[in-house]
Amino acid sequence: MLHWSEQGQDRHALWRSEGGMAPPRRVVLADDTLSADVAYRLACEGTALLWRGDFQNARHLLQALMRRVDRKPRKAARSPQAPATPTEAFHLHRQAQGRRARVLAMLLIPLDGDYAVPLRRAPDWREACAEAWGPAPGEPVVASLRELLGLVGAHEWRKKGVEIPALGAPPHNRIHPHYGVFSPVRGEYVDLVARAPLPPGCGLAFDIGVGTGVLSAVLARRGVRRVVATDQDPRALECAHDNLRRLALQGRVELLRADLFPPGQALLVVCNPPWLPARPSAPIERAVYDEDSGMLRGFLSGLREHLAPGGEGWLILSDLAEHLGLRSREELLGWIDAAGLRVLGRIDTRPRHAKAHDAGDALHAARSAEVTSLWRLAAA
Structure with missing residues (x-):
C-alpha cells in the first residue's frame, strides 16, 4: 500500500x-x-x-x-x-x-x-x-x-505484433509480445535458428525458455513434428500459447512450466539464454541479464542427458559479454567441455539493431564488435 x-x-x-x-x-x-x-x-x-x-x-x-x-x-x-x-x-x-x-x-x-x-x-x-x-x-x-x-x-x-520473416509471408508471420515478455525485435537470432541444418530425422525438439514462442514456431514451420517448450514465467507461457494459437501451431507445440528441461530426450534442444551475466533489476530484464550465467551454465550442464543419440543442442548466444569483460571465451568453452559436450560448428551473424551503429552509446565499442552465434553442440 x-x-x-x-x-x-x-x-x-x-x-x-x-x-x-x-x-x-x-x-x-x-x-x-x-x-x-x-x-x-x-x-x-x-x-x-x-x-x-x-x-x-x-x-x-x-x-x-x-x-x-x-x-x-x-x-x-x-x-x-x-x-x-x-x-x-x-x-x-x-x-x-x-x-x-x-x-x-x-x-x-x-x-x-x-x-x-x-x-x-x-x-x-x-x-x-x-x-x-x-x-x-x-x-x-x-x-x-x-x-x-x-x-x-x-x-x-501486442495489438500490432512484430513481423518475423523466418515465419513466412504476411499476414501469418507476426509474433505478439505480451507485457513483461521480451519482444523478438532483435531478429538476427531468429534467423540463425531458421537457417541452421536440422539433425537428420528430427521429429522432436525441446525449446528451453520459450518466451514469446517465436523459436518454437520457427521449428514447427520448418517441419519439426513436435516441440516441447518450457518456461518458468506464467506470463511467457500465456504469451507463447496466444502466439501459437494465432499461428495455428498449438497442436504442434506443448508448453510446460519447468525450470529448463522437460522430461526425456530429443534430437534437438534449443536455448536462447540471457546474454549478459548480471543481476536483473526488474522482471523484464531477466530476458537480458542472467546472474552468474546461471541459466547458461544450467543448460550446458544438463544438455547431455537430454540429447537423444545423434542429437544436437543449439545454444544461441551473443559475445557481447566477452567484449565487456564479463565472461571470457575460455570460460564458455570450459563449461562446454566440463559438461561432456563438443562443438560441432558455429553459425555467426552481426547484430542489426540501431545501438550497434550508435557512436554516442555508452557501450558502443563493445556493441560495434558484437557477434551473435548459434553453437551446435553434441555429446563428447
Whole structure:
C-alpha cells in the first residue's frame, strides 16, 4: 500500500511496481503549478509526486524530468574521462540506468478501482492495465507514469505484433509480445535458428525458455513434428500459447512450466539464454541479464542427458559479454567441455539493431564488435 496525507486525512491505495520498487516513503501532492526544477529536486531526493493536475501536463513534466536526468554535469562536459575498461563502462552504464529509473519513477498517477485515470484530459487505459495486471481490484491504485506509459506501449505492440520473416509471408508471420515478455525485435537470432541444418530425422525438439514462442514456431514451420517448450514465467507461457494459437501451431507445440528441461530426450534442444551475466533489476530484464550465467551454465550442464543419440543442442548466444569483460571465451568453452559436450560448428551473424551503429552509446565499442552465434553442440 502507498500512504499519504491529503486535506488533513490519511489516504492509501494499492501500489503497483513491475520493477519491485517499494512504495515511496515520502509523497507530496503535485499539480500544474509545480515547476520542473522543483519536481526534479524532489524526485532526486526520493520524494514521490502524486499528480492531481491535468494529465497531459504530467506527461510534459515527465519529459522535462528526462531531459534533466540525462543532462551531463558541466564539470564532466569540460573534462570528460573515459572509463578505464569496458567492464567499468558497463557498470557505470547500469548505475546511470538505475538512477534514471529511480528518479523518473517518482512521478505517480492515481487510478480508480476500475483502472480509470481520474485526471483531466486523461486517456482510457483500462484495457491495457487489465491486460497487464489482471482484473481491476475495485479499489484505488497508484503507479508511476513512466511504468504506465511502458504498459500502454506494450499493449500497442501486442495489438500490432512484430513481423518475423523466418515465419513466412504476411499476414501469418507476426509474433505478439505480451507485457513483461521480451519482444523478438532483435531478429538476427531468429534467423540463425531458421537457417541452421536440422539433425537428420528430427521429429522432436525441446525449446528451453520459450518466451514469446517465436523459436518454437520457427521449428514447427520448418517441419519439426513436435516441440516441447518450457518456461518458468506464467506470463511467457500465456504469451507463447496466444502466439501459437494465432499461428495455428498449438497442436504442434506443448508448453510446460519447468525450470529448463522437460522430461526425456530429443534430437534437438534449443536455448536462447540471457546474454549478459548480471543481476536483473526488474522482471523484464531477466530476458537480458542472467546472474552468474546461471541459466547458461544450467543448460550446458544438463544438455547431455537430454540429447537423444545423434542429437544436437543449439545454444544461441551473443559475445557481447566477452567484449565487456564479463565472461571470457575460455570460460564458455570450459563449461562446454566440463559438461561432456563438443562443438560441432558455429553459425555467426552481426547484430542489426540501431545501438550497434550508435557512436554516442555508452557501450558502443563493445556493441560495434558484437557477434551473435548459434553453437551446435553434441555429446563428447
